[in-house]
Amino acid sequence: MNSTLQRVWRRRLIGLRSLLVLCLALALLVLQQIARAPASLEPLLWLAALLLPNLIALASLNTRRQQRLLALELTLDVVIFVGLLQQLGGAGNPLSFYLLVPLLLGALTLGRGAALWLLVVTLGGYLLATLWHSAPPAHSTLHALTRELSHTHGLGMGVVFVALALLLTALGQVIQSLARQQQRQHDRLLELAGRRERLYQVAATLAHQAHELNTPLSSLVMLADNAAREPGLPQSTRDDLAQIEALARRVAARLRNVDADSLPERPAYRTLMERVRDHLRHLHPTLALSVSGPEGQCFNDGAAWFRVLANLGYNAIDAGAERLDVRLAALPGGGWLLQVSDDGPDHPERRAEEGLGVGLALVESTLAALGATLTLRFERQWSQARIEWSEHDA
Template identity: 50%
Template sequence: MDNRLSLRSWRLRLIWLRSLLVLLFTLALMLLQSLGHTGYHLGQLSWLGAMLLPSLITLLSHRSRKHQSQLLTLELGLDTVLFILLLQSFGGAGNPLSFYLLVPALLASLTLPLFNSLLVAGLALSGYLITFNWYHRPADDTPLHALSHELSGLHSVGMAVVFVALMLMLTLLGQVIQRLMRQQQRQQEQAMDLAGRREHMYQIAATLADQAHELNTPLGTLVMLADNLQHAQDLPESLRGEVSQIDQLARTVSQRLKKNTADNLAGPQQLSTLIDQLSQQLRHLAPTLNVQRDLTVDPVLADGGSWFRILSNLGYNAMDAGATRWVISSDQDEQGFALQASDDGPAHADSERQGLGMGLILVNTALEQMGATMEIEFGHQWTQVRIRHQVAELPTGGRRQHV
């Protein structure tokens, strides 16, 4: 469809080219007559008018959705034949205007298949050679190139050689350019298709991650409520069995959701490793979010899975807030290990960042179980989360530390 539209546009452009050519020829003939030359004949004006006939074909058939290539071949062929007949009345191939025959040949090589292009080039070359053999020198009453009366026959032979060489070169060059343009168009279409599929994949992945995140939050809440009910002294004994089943079911589903992370991040993990893996995960869910790190220390975290879920929760909330930049930094002092996560969400300056809701409670609970604390600060276009983990002793050697 795109190729047909391109050929149709070329056919419409040729109308302007033919009209401009006829206008320039007419003005040139009128100027030569005013300068005292023999002027022009009625036959020459007739051939000039005939040059516009292919435009009539274009106007009658340009809305057709079929045979655009054949119609363009026909019009370029008619342009070539009509110009050859006009050239014959102006002295034949000895006239430098004969090099205009290269124009339809070049247009054909840029827009048409190889066979059609060679057909138009063959017509132009045949017409040039016929008029070349017809006139060994310009006619005596030819008004457009009086200077060429003084040129020898060798000049015409040289012009013929140059014309043939240019015809072959432009035809081949046009075909190469056309092939490269088609390859570029195919690559662009493939890139657009790939981008569309990737965007669809991002949407699916983001939806699944959001659903899993939303499911994990009520499951964690249910686990906490069930645990509190089990330890409640005033809970009737008849309900303890049901509460225990609810707690077991919620924990089972929650463990299924966390199985992948637990398998990959079981045991102690270095902070930089967790950030790298989280960056890959967020890159699929939020391609515009730039995750950066500024680690003064790179400790080994004893419970890598829990720390990964904490960072993931903070990253998901930065992503949901429309952040484009999320920076994770770390430091260490006498009080222990400090971790800070800062993002520039939300994207709109007049919108207010909401709290993390139940997810914040779960993050706080997980940090409390590890002996860590968290402070969070919200702004219009930024959020800072500071986590501090107290340690009893500082490492005596090396740069790594289990926290």
């Protein structure tokens, strides 16, 4: 057990000893007053001696060797209380079972060696108080509690005391072992959670960088293609532009097609959205993605649709969204509507000016190739992308 918990136990022992001494002292004084017997100082002195471990505890609460000091205090508790029992009639006094209290505290807080040592001291002190004790006068106030009992009764009390001492020691050690095991499991779970969180952060960083790299690469492809169409360019310049476009296309394809490679050519709506959900989970593990609509509806060119939905998801996450809602519905006049909404509160004015962050031109160009159109709506709580296409383009 760590030093903090042992420090707590030592503070509780201070209060327990003080309360015990106060109660016993008051009980002795009341009995002496009732019986009008002469006051005896020896029991009171032994009671005062029970406060000695308190002085040690108060002087060493902030030291590092808490376990050794706690073992010393509990040992002194047992030894001093055995001396008190010797004055009060020995082990026949019902107060002798108080010796089980420091024994149990030691079993719950100390190591196996210290707990066994305390068990030996407790049993030895109980045996000593049984064989050697002072019998009070026949007409004293303590005689009713400390009178000599029969040999058989004393033997039975001894057997019960030893059995309880062994049981409490074993029980305390088992509880302490289970507590350590539970603490180790808790620490292991915290470590695994920390590792998982770090992996999520690494994945999010890599996904964000891939998204940010994909946008300028795709823009470079479009610029190179537009520049190559300009009349009057030398052939060498056209060759350089063609090489730039090919390299940019290759890198951009690697960045955006990692999760789309295994998609079928015409995936079902459910299959497409499950792949998007798995992909976005790496970037934002707590993003709540809700999907509604006909799950069996198929999409032409699954890789292109995956890129569109992934880019919309990237932009929602960049805006701080916690919820992403995707709905597919048939239009009354024929065709389909795919509505993607997010609750990203980050800078709605900026998003309204720039579109859904970076990559809007890529989304629009991909949708144009698919025969679909994109309409954007921005509100205080929600940003919405409406994608519409005709029946034959689906």
